Amino acid sequence: MSQLLEIKDLTAGVEEKELLHSVSLTVGAGETHVLMGPNGAGKSTLGSVIMGSPEYAVSGGRLFFDGEDITDDSADKRAKRGIFLSFQNPVEIAGVTLSEFLRNALEQVTGKHLKLWDFKKKLRSCMEILGMDASYADRDLNVGFSGGEKKKAEILQLLVLEPKLAILDETDSGLDVDAVKTVSAGIDEYKKRTGGSLIVITHNTKILEALRVDKTHILAAGQIVAEGGAELVDEVITNGFEKYIKGGK
Template sequence: MADLLNVKNLQVKVEEKEILHGVDLTVNRGETHVLMGPNGAGKSTLGNALMGNPQYQIVGGQILFNGQDITTEPTDQRAKLGMFLSFQNPLEVPGITLGNFIRSALQQRTGKHIRLWDFKKEMKRAMEVLDMDPSYADRDLNVGFSGGEKKKAEILQLLMLKPSLAILDETDSGLDVDAVRTVSKGVEEYQKSMDGALIIITHSTRILESLKVDKTHVLVSGQMKAEGDASMVDRINENGFVDFLNK
């Protein structure tokens, strides 16, 4: 199975402070990877650096995506190539509806005009998976949405855009049990629908309960300390990160 993402010795600074100190990560097509670690370990920094957030300065290493060096590519180019990042705290964007935002992003992603009728049909199906009221498509993006509704809107974007690699950063943060279950259902639908890969950054393991996990990674103080299969999640649930802190 060919590598989709290959991160080599990645070093990242934020405001002149180095946060990541030589991170390596390989993700193959169709795989689901879980990234865990204590607060301040650099998990969100890694997600943002992979997506090209300009606030995160790559000072060493390389990011290859589909065999292409994207280390210096801007965020919009990475999105067009098939990368997607969900946020812990999605932004509100007045003046553009959720539906128009997704349709515009989809047209940018594919480079093709999307017929409105076909788009609405596909979006209706995706919203049904997430138990979303269709009226949300006509509301300004995330404006007045609850925390759970914002997370559903992001998973809706995931289902519609069908990226090759989705990075979900604390998607389950602050959600109640029912909302986590619904979001998990959307992520599971993404897993089934295509040969896309997932990197799930999380503190909690609730979102993982219904998902097939291929690999688990533990990030501590900006370094990858361990890698294993899905059973490592159970080990972390039982013992926390104490086993990895002094490695």
């Protein structure tokens, strides 16, 4: 299996504060990786650094995507290469409808002009998978949306954009059981349609039930302290992170 994402000895942080310390991680094409750890471990930071958020500075190590060094690439260049980040707290954008946002994003990523009819057909198909009423397409992005609706809108972006790598940052956070099932179905459909890779940052095993987990990484104090398969998720759910916080393996 070919490598899609390769992180080598990554050190990054905000201003003078180092948040990630010599993190190394490899994701193969089509693989699903789970990233877990206690609050403040650096999980969201790692997702943002992979996406190229200007909030964080890389002070050591390199990132490679599809065989190319992307360490110095901006977030928009990484998006065009096929990297997607689902935010833990999606922002509200007044004056821009969900449909307008998605059409513009898809045109930016593909570099192609999309006929309105073709785009609307694709959007409608993706919304049906998530059980979203068609009226949401004409609402301002996330404005007045409930927490669950915002998360569905994030998964809608995933289905429309079809990235090579999707980083899902606590997409299941705050969702009820039915909403988790819907979001999980959308993620599963993305995998079926694209064969894309996933990095799932989560505390909830429910969202993983529909997915075949290839590898689990435990992050503590900005370092990967343990790695394993799907069984590591169960071990953490049963015993917690205490031994990892103490530095044990």
